[in-house]
Amino acid sequence: MKAEILATGDEIRSGALVDSNSAHISQVLEANGVAVIRHTCVGDDLQALVDVLHEISRRADIAVVTGGLGPTVDDLSSEAAAVALGVELVLDPEALAAIKAWFAAHKRPMSASNRKQALFPAGSTRLDNPLGTAPGFETAIGGCRFFFLPGVPVEMRRMLDEQVVPRIRSMHGARHCYRIRSLSTFGLPESVVNERIGGFAAHFGDLKLGLRARFPEIHIRLYGSGDDEQELAARLDAAARWVAAKIGNRMVSMHGRPLPAVVGGLLRRHGATLAVAESCTGGLIAHQLTGVAGSSDYFLFAGVTYANAAKRDILGVPEKILTTYGAVHEETARRMAEGARRIAGATYGLSTSGIAGPGGGNAEKPVGTVCIGLAAPRHAFGRRYRFFYDNRSTNKRIFAATALDILRRELLKADGEIHGTEKGSDTGS
Amino acid sequence: MKAEILATGDEIRSGALVDSNSAHISQVLEANGVAVIRHTCVGDDLQALVDVLHEISRRADIAVVTGGLGPTVDDLSSEAAAVALGVELVLDPEALAAIKAWFAAHKRPMSASNRKQALFPAGSTRLDNPLGTAPGFETAIGGCRFFFLPGVPVEMRRMLDEQVVPRIRSMHGARHCYRIRSLSTFGLPESVVNERIGGFAAHFGDLKLGLRARFPEIHIRLYGSGDDEQELAARLDAAARWVAAKIGNRMVSMHGRPLPAVVGGLLRRHGATLAVAESCTGGLIAHQLTGVAGSSDYFLFAGVTYANAAKRDILGVPEKILTTYGAVHEETARRMAEGARRIAGATYGLSTSGIAGPGGGNAEKPVGTVCIGLAAPRHAFGRRYRFFYDNRSTNKRIFAATALDILRRELLKADGEIHGTEKGSDTGS
Numbered sequence: 001m002k003a004e005i006l007a008t009g010d011e012i013r014s015g016a017l018v019d020s021n022s023a024h025i026s027q028v029l030e031a032n033g034v035a036v037i038r039h040t041c042v043g044d045d046l047q048a049l050v051d052v053l054h055e056i057s058r059r060a061d062i063a064v065v066t067g068g069l070g071p072t073v074d075d076l077s078s079e080a081a082a083v084a085l086g087v088e089l090v091l092d093p094e095a096l097a098a099i100k101a102w103f104a105a106h107k108r109p110m111s112a113s114n115r116k117q118a119l120f121p122a123g124s125t126r127l128d129n130p131l132g133t134a135p136g137f138e139t140a141i142g143g144c145r146f147f148f149l150p151g152v153p154v155e156m157r158r159m160l161d162e163q164v165v166p167r168i169r170s171m172h173g174a175r176h177c178y179r180i181r182s183l184s185t186f187g188l189p190e191s192v193v194n195e196r197i198g199g200f201a202a203h204f205g206d207l208k209l210g211l212r213a214r215f216p217e218i219h220i221r222l223y224g225s226g227d228d229e230q231e232l233a234a235r236l237d238a239a240a241r242w243v244a245a246k247i248g249n250r251m252v253s254m255h256g257r258p259l260p261a262v263v264g265g266l267l268r269r270h271g272a273t274l275a276v277a278e279s280c281t282g283g284l285i286a287h288q289l290t291g292v293a294g295s296s297d298y299f300l301f302a303g304v305t306y307a308n309a310a311k312r313d314i315l316g317v318p319e320k321i322l323t324t325y326g327a328v329h330e331e332t333a334r335r336m337a338e339g340a341r342r343i344a345g346a347t348y349g350l351s352t353s354g355i356a357g358p359g360g361g362n363a364e365k366p367v368g369t370v371c372i373g374l375a376a377p378r379h380a381f382g383r384r385y386r387f388f389y390d391n392r393s394t395n396k397r398i399f400a401a402t403a404l405d406i407l408r409r410e411l412l413k414a415d416g417e418i419h420g421t422e423k424g425s426d427t428g429s
Numbered sequence: 430m431k432a433e434i435l436a437t438g439d440e441i442r443s444g445a446l447v448d449s450n451s452a453h454i455s456q457v458l459e460a461n462g463v464a465v466i467r468h469t470c471v472g473d474d475l476q477a478l479v480d481v482l483h484e485i486s487r488r489a490d491i492a493v494v495t496g497g498l499g500p501t502v503d504d505l506s507s508e509a510a511a512v513a514l515g516v517e518l519v520l521d522p523e524a525l526a527a528i529k530a531w532f533a534a535h536k537r538p539m540s541a542s543n544r545k546q547a548l549f550p551a552g553s554t555r556l557d558n559p560l561g562t563a564p565g566f567e568t569a570i571g572g573c574r575f576f577f578l579p580g581v582p583v584e585m586r587r588m589l590d591e592q593v594v595p596r597i598r599s600m601h602g603a604r605h606c607y608r609i610r611s612l613s614t615f616g617l618p619e620s621v622v623n624e625r626i627g628g629f630a631a632h633f634g635d636l637k638l639g640l641r642a643r644f645p646e647i648h649i650r651l652y653g654s655g656d657d658e659q660e661l662a663a664r665l666d667a668a669a670r671w672v673a674a675k676i677g678n679r680m681v682s683m684h685g686r687p688l689p690a691v692v693g694g695l696l697r698r699h700g701a702t703l704a705v706a707e708s709c710t711g712g713l714i715a716h717q718l719t720g721v722a723g724s725s726d727y728f729l730f731a732g733v734t735y736a737n738a739a740k741r742d743i744l745g746v747p748e749k750i751l752t753t754y755g756a757v758h759e760e761t762a763r764r765m766a767e768g769a770r771r772i773a774g775a776t777y778g779l780s781t782s783g784i785a786g787p788g789g790g791n792a793e794k795p796v797g798t799v800c801i802g803l804a805a806p807r808h809a810f811g812r813r814y815r816f817f818y819d820n821r822s823t824n825k826r827i828f829a830a831t832a833l834d835i836l837r838r839e840l841l842k843a844d845g846e847i848h849g850t851e852k853g854s855d856t857g858s
Contacts, residue, residue, distance in 0.1 A: 013455065015454070015465070018449045019468075025444070027445070037472070038469065038481075039448075041468040042466070212446070282720070283713065285712070287710075290825075291711070296735050300735060304732075309773075343743060344739055358722050393720060
């Protein structure tokens with residue numbers, strides 16, 4: 001079954017609003033075994049809407065349309081569907097009563113224009129909206145079943161899950177399952193990841209494989225389908241293990257978890273705590289770590305020490321180190337990591353000092369240079385890296401990921417000492 | 430002139446990636462006097478790409494296509510254009526040399542597949558990519574001029590500005606100017622902003638006005654066009670001043686600058702420095718402040734003190750305060766701000782302590798509660814706020830913006846004492 005998605009509205013057409021609905025609908029449809037072949041967006045223009053409904057009806061079996069169900073004169077989805085079908089709009093008394101009840105419950109005055117939201121193309125089926133005033137509807141144009149939903153994401157998502165997906169699943173009848181398994185890697189270029197897993201098709205020809213750059217990570221996605229859910233899960237597991245063996249310790253997560261969550265999981269497993277000293281990453285590492293719910297169990301402190309005086313007075317980096325080596329140096333980074341670890345009483349200290357740009361670079365230490373320090377219970381080190389991005393924000397992100405990944409591999413090594421070598425950071429969880 | 434936008438790639442088609450490129454391109458084209466009539470997305474499928482190129486060529490005068498210029502077999506844009514044109518792909522030796530030079534400069538091995546990126550449909554014009562390995566190209570299919578750009582946003586945007594926009598402007602020949610003026614507000618609901626600027630059309634009927642929610646800010650956008658650039662700028666300026674007077678001190682920037690940049694500009698103007706103590710925002714305030722180039726001139730230090738011990742030992746918040754009031758309290762927040770200010774030797778200290786969720790809330794201090802502290806040279810205070818978002822990341826963002834906005838209004842007040850009252854944070858810059 002082939003599906004298309006249509007987003008309507010001048011806000012999206014003109015770029016005032018980014019359309020995140022279509023991506024969400026695509027993912028839900030594909031997870032339910034429907035191939036999405038195209039997305040389209042047109043504005044609040046009756047003829048453009050009618051044209052595109054006809055076009056979609058000739059190409060697709062299923063279409064999901066968002067937007068244009070509101071009370072204003074710009075909301076044209078019902079009218080466009082009626083024109084495309086060659087039928088009248090008719091008032092649905094039940095829908096009108098529900099809209100009246102919604103306004104009463106929310107203690108807001110109902111305007112005359114809201115009556116428009118109870119008008120549907122003759123012969124269509126209403127789709128109730130439990131969260132708002134705009135009901136949707138289902139109708140067939142040519143051989144294509146169209147589901148019209150509101151554009152408000154929270155309303156659209158709920159109606160998609162509760163009303164559209166069950167109808168679509170009943171269309172293809174079978175109990176066929178579809179699963180996507182995502183694995184995340186860091187530190188290898190996309191071309192190298194691609195080469196390493198080159199033999200995949202020969203081993204797992206029944207599964208589909210795709211690479212997805214989610215900077216700074218690269219995700220490997222495995223797609224499978226089958227009649228037996230357990231058997232499908234076992235096949236995906238075997239394929240994920242094969243991929244993990246090819247990628248080695250550059251595999252961040254066997255389940256697509258982002259780096260800060262994986263690092264957090266490892267710290268938790270070790271009963272370890274972390275303190276961070278950030279210069280060039282400016283708080284991004286702390287922000288990413290604390291974005292994980294429950295991170296207060298292992299994350300104690302981050303010092304964002306932009307000024308040298310803060311590196312000296314708060315982290316205790318000796319003045320002599322700063323004057324001898326400068327702020328961006330392996331030795332300074334190591335001392336910063338040790339200082340953060342010491343003042344917070346943490347198991348590990350992690351630090352960054354570098355040049356994110358646009359200013360501050362020189363011939364010896366150009367923009368893109370970062371020194372990362374790690375202080376562990378029994379050793380500490382500083383390392384220098386050089387990246388070639390010409391953008392402050394991109395540099396902050398790659399610096400932060402590089403630092404987190406050094407800690408991740410350090411924790412894996414400690415794992416190896418305890419449990420024997422493992423592939424991937426979260427295979428054991 | 431009518432334009433269409435085509436996003437290509439299985440990542441976008443399948444919903445793995447939200448397409449933000451098309452919205453950006455729409456805004457740029459519309460700001461340059463081109464009406465965007467449709468966006469489309471199809472996957473990495475040669476026939477689908479050829480079909481949609483033909484369709485667009487029949488409807489539009491201009492088309493911008495993103496994605497599909499990479500080195501892999503999935504990257505099909507050049508091939509699809511060649512098929513649609515009925516021509517061969519030919520190797521561009523200059524493009525090949527540029528790709529080789531890029532890999533040499535970035536000290537990475539060039540793989541054989543990168544050679545593919547120097548192949549273009551015969552008769553097309555290459556568009557150089559100053560930031561990456563994938564050049565774009567321009568060609569006409571039917572009566573429509575197509576601009577093919579890479580999908581990487583930073584590369585696409587640069588090429589759009591520098592190479593596509595000038596070509597499009599020369600197409601419509603005229604010296605007609607189009608300008609968008611963006612004003613940013615924080616702290617008022619969209620409906621209140623809308624009400625306050627209700628009389629706009631009566632005063633400035635020749636300008637268009639739009640609201641755009643860029644959480645947590647709301648931007649007011651003014652669109653104008655005219656033959657005289659100076660006259661147009663003056664009209665937009667007058668309208669911006671009218672809007673600013675209606676919005677009052679909730680106007681963050683008369684030029685759409687984000688809150689952290691506005692706060693940074695005010696600190697710089699005052700010759701003041703800042704230290705931050707973050708608990709619930711977990712480094713986000715520091716990350717936002719240090720995202721502004723040159724922030725090292727005024728940003729000295731942030732302490733992300735998740736653990737109470739770090740609040741006590743590093744910021745010097747008395748144990749008694751923590752045990753009497755708890756971590757989330759106005760008094761604790763005030764002491765945190767004072768501690769950050771003191772240990773970093775900064776002019777201002779700013780702090781957050783609250784509950785971002787999903788856990789950690791209770792009846793007295795539910796998820797969404799935040800206390801913000803400010804320490805200024807002559808006074809200090811703590812204030813409590815309550816938000817109703819059900820999401821850790823959203824709460825971190827609204828907490829951080831609320832804290833930065835308190836500092837912004839404090840700096841404006843200090844401005845008022847020196848320079849007399851001003852409307853808006855950056856009118857003086």
